[in-house]
Amino acid sequence: MFELKDKVALITGARRGMGKAHALALANQGAKVAVTDIDLDECEEVAAEIKSNGGHAAAFKMDVSNKSEIEKVFDEAVKKFGRMDILVNNAGIYAPKSALDITEEEWDKLIDINLKGEFFCAQKAAKEMAKNKWGRIINIASIASGQVGVGIAGGAHYTASKGGIIGMTESLAVEWAGLGITVNAIGPGAIDTPMIQDAQITKEAMDGLLQRVPLKRIGRSEEVAAMVVFLASEESSYITGATFYVDGGWLAV
Ligand SMILES: NC(=O)c1ccc[n+]([C@@H]2O[C@H](COP(=O)([O-])OP(=O)(O)OC[C@H]3O[C@@H](n4cnc5c(N)ncnc54)[C@H](O)[C@@H]3O)[C@@H](O)[C@H]2O)c1
Numbered sequence: 013m014f015e016l017k018d019k020v021a022l023i024t025g026a027r028r029g030m031g032k033a034h035a036l037a038l039a040n041q042g043a044k045v046a047v048t049d050i051d052l053d054e055c056e057e058v059a060a061e062i063k064s065n066g067g068h069a070a071a072f073k074m075d076v077s078n079k080s081e082i083e084k085v086f087d088e089a090v091k092k093f094g095r096m097d098i099l100v101n102n103a104g105i106y107a108p109k110s111a112l113d114i115t116e117e118e119w120d121k122l123i124d125i126n127l128k129g130e131f132f133c134a135q136k137a138a139k140e141m142a143k144n145k146w147g148r149i150i151n152i153a154s155i156a157s158g159q160v161g162v163g164i165a166g167g168a169h170y171t172a173s174k175g176g177i178i179g180m181t182e183s184l185a186v187e188w189a190g191l192g193i194t195v196n197a198i199g200p201g202a203i204d205t206p207m208i209q210d211a212q213i214t215k216e217a218m219d220g221l222l223q224r225v226p227l228k229r230i231g232r233s234e235e236v237a238a239m240v241v242f243l244a245s246e247e248s249s250y251i252t253g254a255t256f257y258v259d260g261g262w263l264a265v
Pocket residue numbers: 024025026027028029030031048049050051074075076077102103104105106125152153154155199200201202203204205206207208
């Protein structure tokens with residue numbers, strides 16, 4: 013099960029954190045992987061790690077808020093690997109700030125990266141996937157996305173972007189089902205990555221947060237990557253338009 017040999021995957025925001033874990037996990041199942049992010053050198057390092065494990069990978073500099081760069085990189089990846097089967101829309105920023113102080117520029121920047129970027133990557137990927145009548149698009153949202161009761165102070169723009177991803181996922185799933193493309197979202201809980209480390213959450217606040225998580229610990233990137241592998245595989249063929257929370261039970265409380 014979960015065999016991805018002959019499949020080609022592109023992961024955004026893959027130089028570190030969860031995106032890197034997704035790239036390594038998909039490559040481990042046999043996929044050829046396009047590792048993309050804003051820093052080419054770090055993407056090259058991830059691609060080199062995949063190749064040293066016997067996999068196939070190529071690195072590309074791609075800013076997801078730049079539509080022409082998206083078009084160019086997808087074209088280059090398809091030229092290199094011959095097709096496009098799996099997109100993991102993972103790139104994102106957090107940038108916590110009081111809702112009273114968020115500027116128009118800050119709002120636009122976050123929405124451009126977290127939401128607009130996911131849409132235009134999905135659009136470009138779907139055009140390629142439609143050629144083979146098979147595709148898997150996996151959009152990374154968050155438990156902080158509305159409806160499930162996890163609002164975060166300082167995250168009005170972030171939460172708006174992540175809620176938008178879930179709504180967009182449902183629409184794309186409906187539109188592209190006939191093209192053989194499934195579109196699903198993953199809502200991670202608190203996962204140990206540089207994003208969480210950069211947020212400088214105090215030990216007290218983190219302890220309080222983890223108290224609310226039945227599994228009583230922060231998640232690992234690999235635990236989210238396992239869901240990515242499943243959703244990327246043939247075995248998830250009857251699942252589309254869904255959101256899966258990988259949160260240690262947080263939402264069950
Ligand atoms: N860590 C968590 O607890 C958590 C929880 C829920 C959701 N998420 C989401 O998971 C995803 C991965 O986050 P992470 O925790 O691994 O953080 P991270 O900061 O390690 O990874 C995010 C990646 O996105 C890249 N990125 C930022 N701006 C970009 C742009 N304009 N174009 C392309 N790439 C860009 C960064 O360079 C980085 O490599 C994000 O979408 C994040 O919102 C994280």
